[in-house]
Amino acid sequence: MTAAAAFFYLFAGFAIASGFMVIAARNPVTSVLFLILAFVNAAGLFVLMGAEFLAMILVVVYVGAVAVLFLFVVMMLDVDFAALRQGFQQYLPIGGLIGAIFAIELILVVGSWAIDPGIVRTPIGQTAASEALTNTQALGRVLYTDYAYFFQIAGLVLLVAMIGAIVLTLRDRPGVKRQNIAVQNARTQGMAVENRKVPSRQGVEV
């Protein structure tokens, strides 16, 4: 057994185990942490296949952004997962059916490939694999040359999304105390301290 195969079984085993733990864990925060572990292992599998760009994107986007967002949502929202699991028995038939269909499809895919490996055809327009270029470099070369125009428009789409989110949700709340260092530094004794004469047995109104 080569080192590559050993790593494959390591990553694949961990991915399946953590995938199972995502649905089995009692605490939703633990579920999200296992989800992150599953993503990292899937990234390891991508590296083994020579798709290192996809692996890095998976870590950056899914682990760095999506999973962390999940974690925030799970922690901020008071979701009662025990209550959500109540109907488990009720949904079992339809869920089981969908699971069975998936399983049959997977078996068919693997089975047809095992019977006749020639059934998997090379796609048209496939670029020749180059030893000299990593796929990050290969993607970068077309992304910033042939597809530079699309790249720029996609940037504008994201800008619109950002402005839109701010316009539709940001509100100036009155009464929020913000730190303003310039004002703090400009404070004088006269602004902060007031001298009052306190008459005996009467006190002062604040």
Next chain:
Amino acid sequence: MTHLHSVMPTIGPLLPEIMMALGAMALLMYGAFRGDRSVEGVNVGALILLILTFFVVVSGHGKITTLSGAFISDNFSRIMKALILIGSAATILLSRDYFQRERIDRFEYPVMILLCTIGMMVMASANDLISLYLGLELQSLAAYVIAAFHRDDVKSTEAGLKYFVLGALSSGMLLYGASLVYGFTGTVSFPGIVTALNADSTGLGIVLGIVFIAAGVCFKLAAVPFHMWTPDVYEGAPTPVTAFFASAPKMAAMAMTVRVFIGAFPDVTAIWQQIIIFVSIASMALGSFAAIGQRNIKRLLAYSSIGNVGYALIGLAAGSEEGIRGVVVYMLIYLATTLGGFAVLLALRRKNQMFETIDDLSGLSRTHPWLAFSLAAMMFSLAGIPPLAGFFAKFYVFAAAIKAGLVTLAVIGVVTSVVGAFYYLRLVKVMYFDEPQAPYEPMSPGLRIVLGLSSAVVVLFFLVPAPLVAAAGAAAKSLF
């Protein structure tokens, strides 16, 4: 990287888009740093930018394809961009007063209009499926935001949400169709698709792909049977935003439709012609019959815009050079009529209350004779009565349809426009023969400019039709 040739592509033809993008970002920065005090400045800046870009667009000439074939600048793209820029500039003029009074006057609004306009310009210049989709997405995303711009108003947020959900669905359909076309032809560029289909156009996948693309496109055009969102979104969105949706994005959607069908599928007309004919007939019929029962002018204009898209599609169904010329002339006149109609609607204001039902127009001829005259001209034009502009618009598309042998389609068009005349003329009757009400407040300068210009186009088009029709003819010629 010595072995990599870095050749700068020709970006000259993109000058209008680059100007708009840089200008929009500069105005955004100005607004973000100056805060609420900048609203006036950003509005004026956006207006100047749109006018400057308009002149840059109309000064272009020739047919240039650049950026690895993704971008095309020809007569058709320039005339559509000019119409889009007019629509956007008019929207900014119409919006100013309304937004101030509604207290939703924020600097992001003109910036969003500018970004939306860039998306529309990209659509008009798209020469492959990726730039088409990205332009559409840029335009739509900005449109969803401005539909919900009055965020404390339930109707406006509802309009934004409905538009967003249904728009995302239609984008998905378009994308699905595009992926099928890519899968069966092996290319995304329009000239490449033409070559691939000339070699082999027998796949069922191509038919499915074209059907899905047509569905996505018809949604953006608000053509039947993908029109359900239109009346609700038009009624819910702030009125100037509705004026925008009915003007500039329609031009862009029509430009996109013509680009896809004439640019990418010119030799497989048999596949898409029947779809366009069906959509055209259904839109004209629904636009005429469903509008009869409407009391709200915004909804009425929404149904009217559905009907008008149907008439414009007659020209596309013809699939000929005359047909596309008819489409361009139709869209030009539709733009003027729609903007004028919305300018009148925005003028119906008394003590910070907007009026938008047909009964509020009663006796307008005695309280505001010029306003009533302009609206009457728009309505006669929409009904297609000569010598107003609307007559010529319909004349050119019907003539092209008859020349292409689509006599039935042209006859149905004439019949539905007679039905449509009923509700257009009812507005004229209400204005001229019903009892007058208390007068409305005087119009703001922005409304006056838009109404004056659009009335001039509608009323005086018959005096000098030649240059505009010739420009439309040159635009159509550049596609064939």
